[in-house]
Amino acid sequence: MREITYRQAVNEALEEEMLRDPNVFLIGEEVAEYNGAYKVSQGLLDKFGPKRVVDTPISEAGFAGLGIGAAMCGLRPVVEFMTFSFSLVAFDQVVNNAPNMLTMSGGQFSVPIVFRGPNGPAHQLGATHSHSTEPLFANFPGLKIAIPGTPRDAKGLLKTAIRDDNPVLVLESELLYNNMGPVEDKDVELLIPLGQGEIKRKGSDVTILCYAQTVRMALAAAETLAAQGVSAEVLDLRSIKPLDLGLILNSVSKTHRCVIAEQDKPFCGIGAELTYQIQRDIFDELDAPVARVSQEEVPMPYNERLEAAVLPSKEKIIQAVYQVCYL
Amino acid sequence: MAEITMPKLSDTMTEGIVVRWHKKKGDVVATGDVLAEVETDKATMEMEAFDDGILKEIYVEEGQKVSVGERIALIGGDHESPSSAPVQKLDALPKRVVPAEKSPARPPKPAEVQQARQTASVEEGYSQAVPRQTEPASQGPSAVRVKASPLARKTAAQMKVDLAKLDGSGPGGRIIQEDVLTAARLTTSVSVGLVPSPGTESELIPLSPMRHVIAQRMVESKTQIPHFYLTVELDVAKLLELRAQANESLAATSGGKLSINDFVLKACVECLQRVPQLNSSFSEKGILRFTHVHLGFAVSLEEGLITPILRNAGQKTLRQLSAEAREMTERARTRKLKPEEYQGGTFTVSNLGASGIDNFQAIINPPQAGILAVGSVVKKPVVIAGDQIVVGQRLSVTLCCDHRVVDGAVGARFLQEFRRLIENPTLMLL
Numbered sequence: 001m002r003e004i005t006y007r008q009a010v011n012e013a014l015e016e017e018m019l020r021d022p023n024v025f026l027i028g029e030e031v032a033e034y035n036g037a038y039k040v041s042q043g044l045l046d047k048f049g050p051k052r053v054v055d056t057p058i059s060e061a062g063f064a065g066l067g068i069g070a071a072m073c074g075l076r077p078v079v080e081f082m083t084f085s086f087s088l089v090a091f092d093q094v095v096n097n098a099p100n101m102l103t104m105s106g107g108q109f110s111v112p113i114v115f116r117g118p119n120g121p122a123h124q125l126g127a128t129h130s131h132s133t134e135p136l137f138a139n140f141p142g143l144k145i146a147i148p149g150t151p152r153d154a155k156g157l158l159k160t161a162i163r164d165d166n167p168v169l170v171l172e173s174e175l176l177y178n179n180m181g182p183v184e185d186k187d188v189e190l191l192i193p194l195g196q197g198e199i200k201r202k203g204s205d206v207t208i209l210c211y212a213q214t215v216r217m218a219l220a221a222a223e224t225l226a227a228q229g230v231s232a233e234v235l236d237l238r239s240i241k242p243l244d245l246g247l248i249l250n251s252v253s254k255t256h257r258c259v260i261a262e263q264d265k266p267f268c269g270i271g272a273e274l275t276y277q278i279q280r281d282i283f284d285e286l287d288a289p290v291a292r293v294s295q296e297e298v299p300m301p302y303n304e305r306l307e308a309a310v311l312p313s314k315e316k317i318i319q320a321v322y323q324v325c326y327l
Numbered sequence: 328m329a330e331i332t333m334p335k336l337s338d339t340m341t342e343g344i345v346v347r348w349h350k351k352k353g354d355v356v357a358t359g360d361v362l363a364e365v366e367t368d369k370a371t372m373e374m375e376a377f378d379d380g381i382l383k384e385i386y387v388e389e390g391q392k393v394s395v396g397e398r399i400a401l402i403g404g405d406h407e408s409p410s411s412a413p414v415q416k417l418d419a420l421p422k423r424v425v426p427a428e429k430s431p432a433r434p435p436k437p438a439e440v441q442q443a444r445q446t447a448s449v450e451e452g453y454s455q456a457v458p459r460q461t462e463p464a465s466q467g468p469s470a471v472r473v474k475a476s477p478l479a480r481k482t483a484a485q486m487k488v489d490l491a492k493l494d495g496s497g498p499g500g501r502i503i504q505e506d507v508l509t510a511a512r513l514t515t516s517v518s519v520g521l522v523p524s525p526g527t528e529s530e531l532i533p534l535s536p537m538r539h540v541i542a543q544r545m546v547e548s549k550t551q552i553p554h555f556y557l558t559v560e561l562d563v564a565k566l567l568e569l570r571a572q573a574n575e576s577l578a579a580t581s582g583g584k585l586s587i588n589d590f591v592l593k594a595c596v597e598c599l600q601r602v603p604q605l606n607s608s609f610s611e612k613g614i615l616r617f618t619h620v621h622l623g624f625a626v627s628l629e630e631g632l633i634t635p636i637l638r639n640a641g642q643k644t645l646r647q648l649s650a651e652a653r654e655m656t657e658r659a660r661t662r663k664l665k666p667e668e669y670q671g672g673t674f675t676v677s678n679l680g681a682s683g684i685d686n687f688q689a690i691i692n693p694p695q696a697g698i699l700a701v702g703s704v705v706k707k708p709v710v711i712a713g714d715q716i717v718v719g720q721r722l723s724v725t726l727c728c729d730h731r732v733v734d735g736a737v738g739a740r741f742l743q744e745f746r747r748l749i750e751n752p753t754l755m756l757l
Contacts, residue, residue, distance in 0.1 A: 256478050256504065287478040287504045288497070326497050326505075 001182035009151035009183055010040050010116075010172060013158035014078065016186075018048055021076060024162055025052040027063055028080030028117070037082045038118065038177050064090035064115070068097050068167075071113040076162060081117035084133045084171060085125075091136075098167035099142025112165045116158065119147075119171035120213055120263045121311060127299040132264035137169055138240050138273070144168040144194055145240040149215030151181035153238050156192030164194065173212050195242030199251065203233035206257040206321050209248060209274060211237040214261035214293075214312055221261075221317040232321060240270060248274070249282050256287040257324040261317050266294040288324040293317050329378050331362065331400040333393045340367045342394045345387045349373075354382045356402055363399075378402055475502035486511045537631040548693045552609075553730040556688050557738045559746060563704055563722045566590055566752040582646070587722070588624070588678050589649035591701055593755050594748040595676055596620050596640040596648070602741040606673050608694040609731045615694075623672030623692065624652060626659040633659050634692065636672045645755055676701060686723040696732040697741075700725040722749070 004012075018024045025048075030037045032045040032055040045053040056063040060081060067077035081087040087094060094115060101111045121130040137143050146161055146168060148154040154172060161168035184190045200215060201222050210218040215236050222232040235251050237244065252258045258278060260271035271292040278290055296310040321327075333343050346364040350356055361373045362382070384401040387393050473490045475483070479502045483490050488507050495502035534542070566587070574584045599606040599620045608615040620641045623634035635655035637648060658664050674696075677689045680703035689700040702723040709719030724745070728738045748754055 284477045284481040287476045326503060 002185060003180045004151055004183050005177065006148075006151045006154050006172070006179045006181070007038065007040055007177040009155035009181075010158060010177075011042055011044070012183075012186060013155045013162075014041065014044060015047065017078075017159055017162040018044070018052060021162075022052075023074065024076045024078065025054065025070075026078045026080060027054040027056060027067060029056055029058060029082050031055060031080050036080070038174060040172075040177070041080070060086050060090035061093055064093035065097065067113050067115075068093060068101070068111055071098075071111045071167075072101065072109045076112050076114075078114045078116060078162060081115060083122075083125075083129060083174070084117055084119035085129045085131045087115065087117070087133060088131070094167075094169075095137065095140045095143070099140055102142070102166070110165045111167050113167050114158070114161045114164075114170055115167070116161075116170035117172060118174035118177070120173055120175075121295070121300060121307070122174035124302055124304055124307060125300075126302045130300040132262075132295070134171055134240055135264050135269050138270065142167065143241065145171060146194055146238065147171045147211045147240055148238060149173075149176065149210070149212045149236050151179065152183045152190070153192060153198070153236070155183055156190045157194065157238065159189075160191050160194055163191075168194065171212065175213055176216075179216070192238070195239045195244055197238050197244035197247040198236045199233060199247070200236045201232070201234040203231040203255065205231045205255055206259060206325055207233045207235055207248075207251040207255045208259045208261055208317060208321070209235050209237060209271075210261040211240065211263070211270075213263045214317075217312060217314045217317055218261050220314045221321065224314070224318060225321055230321060230325060230327070243274075243277075245277060245281070248278065252278055253282050253285045256285055257321075258286070258290045259317060259320040259324055260290065260292045260294075261312055261320075262292065262294045263312060264294060266292060266297055269294050288326065291320040291324050293320050328383075328401065328403040329380070330398050331374075331376075331402060333365070333395050333397050333399055334374060335395045336365065336367045336372050340395060342392055343367050344392050345389055345399060346371055347389055348385060350382045352382055352385050356380055356382050376402065380404055473502065474500055476504065478504045479507050482507045488514075535630050537628075537633075541631050544693060545690050548690050552691050552693060554688075554691060554727055555730050555735065555738070556725050556727050557735065557742055558686060558723060558725040559742045561722045561724065561746055561749045562709070562719060563587070563749060564720045566749055567704070567720055569752045583650055583653060585645065585649050587680065587704060588676075588701070589645060589652060590749065590752060590755065591678065591699075591724075592622060592624060592637065592640070592648050592652060592676055593645045594745055595674070595699055596622055596637075596643075597748055597755065598741050598744045599674055600641050601744050602737060604733045604737045605697045605726075605728065605741055607696045607732050608673070609696060609729055610694070614732055617673045619673070621671055621673045623669070623675040623695075625675060625677040626656050628660065628662075633664065633669050634672060634675055635659050635664055635669050674698070680704065680722070686725060688725055689727050691727055691729055696729040697738075698727045699745075700727060 014026060018026070026041060026044060031041045032050060032053045035042045035045070041053060064079055064087075067079040070077045081090075098111050098113060101109050119134065120132040134145060134147060137145055144161070144164065144166055146157040148157045148170070158170050161170050201219060203222065208218040208222065215234070218234045222234050225232050233251055233255055235248060260274050262269055262271045264270055266272075269292070271294060275290045275292065279286065293312045293316045295312060298310060300310060301307050336343065344366040346366045348363045349361045350363075356362065356376045357379050358376055360376045362376050363374050364371055365374050380402040381404070382400060383403040385399070386401075387399040393399055474495060475490050476497065480490065482488075482504050486507065488510050490502055490507070493502050493506050493510050494500065496506050497503045570585055570587065570590065577584060599622070603616055606617050606620055608617070619639050622637045622640040624637070625632050625634050635652075637643070637651055637655075640648060643651070655664065655668065659669070672692070672695065675692050675698045677698055678701040679687055680701055682703075684702050685705060686702040687700050689698045691698050704720055704722050706718055707721050708716050709721065711717055711719075724742075726738050726742055
């Protein structure tokens, strides 16, 4: 299989879906003339013109609301946030209007919209621009959340998200845009269903749950652990909502130990919900308390070393595995 | 504070009488001290203290009859006073001991982890982590709480392992699944802790199915059946003479030869009919007495032994038994017996005479109630009438009995009958 970057995978997903369906359009800051702040929309303006690749002013609440209105009128907007830290400015649109419209209109208006863009900490962006927003949005019924960690998942999930009739957040990652990975050729229709996790590496001693940025950390940790005789299974959630609970429970029932590697803050984080659901359903399968590796509970420091200390890492995951394996 | 209750000192005991107190209220008591004498349905026994302390209370006077489990005394520490609240039973309070060498959680280094993993896999099945003996506790009820992972609890319930008897290897002494599995392995392989690991000085021979069954049943028998043994030496001069005559005439008619063991089998069948108490089986509900004699006889094989059954042996003549035993022995050695031909015996004869064994004791084949162990015929000086010493022919046999089913006198009666027949062998031909 050919190898492409996460950036190109997202670009291909947008291009393919815009070619397939004329109702699909991209809107956001710098998406057109500048070809995207992270060059994700490279070439799309040239190909589809300014009506379908639309630059906006710095006005997240405005263009997010515009997108929701367009979706209600039958279009399929893809709204790009330059970073999901900026989506907080449009929080009301994303969590109030998009997910509630269908039920509050008595089923009259569906909102087939995609909000996408980089989410989570990048490199030295400081406290206000490093947010991992997934637990915020996960708390609102009506929103689906895809959170790809590899180029293949990024392409397959975004394409499925665009075709979904509900609001879907596709949370990408600036730190992953340059990552290479195998992806099917362009002539192969790659659709990855929402709500389907994937075992990225098989193992028998411990399950490491991960997503987005922590996938590669978990895989690297599993590699190191394997050399030490510890067999770790790496399970990529890929979607946070819907959650592939069956896959998680099967894996943890097999390994009896679980480490959750998440890129958000610990309090009320994704791992808190996962831990609850695991112990609720398979308490008797656990041979150790579920361990979580997340960011530290502090505003993100700008200082490079402090930032590294706050973030989850391969080393922290390995320590957590030792802990649950009683090593 | 530990409450002493009336112990169950025999299987059948339901109540006991405190015959005499050896300690009085206020006495200092040390573990192992005799507290009192207790009379059961069978005997008077001494009852020892399981803990140190002071005899705080005596609830039962000498001569008083008490049900098993009822409290009879209280042992406490120096400053404790007896409480009216029910006190935990002494032997129900396991003390949690975290081994000293297990330090609390510390970040392991990869190299150490690897080493630990390797050692663990090498020592699997031979681990030193033997289940801890339950010790009577001296501290309060809070000590009863057992820390175990949910999976360890589930596994322990499935494998019937008592978590209270284990030391946890997890943080803070938490019992994890591995601890339960290790304990289960150790209890199923009784002496494994003493066996050196296979290597240069020994070789591990896997258990054949037959070996496995023998091991299992013999342990069951020796641990559950109270054996007792009665040995007699029999004069077989007449028997040898009769056998010689019989074989001479049989040779003429080309019938098979009679062995000494054939006579032993025949005599045994006769005795089991006359003393049917030994043709029985113990069960919790009662003693099963069989109406027919299905006599088993042990045949040694390369990988173990098997006991073909002479069915309805009471209805068979000496010659029939002889022919059947010979034919079955042959098929046993070639492994051609059907299950029903070696299962369902009511008594067994084991003869090591051919191997030159003078006399031995056998282990009862459960659920039977007895086994007759037969030695070899030996020439020896014997004293006959008129205090003369002559050369005699002697056969030594040992009757091994299940004391739950029969007592010594019954066993003796069996052997008296047996002697009468063996020493007057023509009776067997009637």
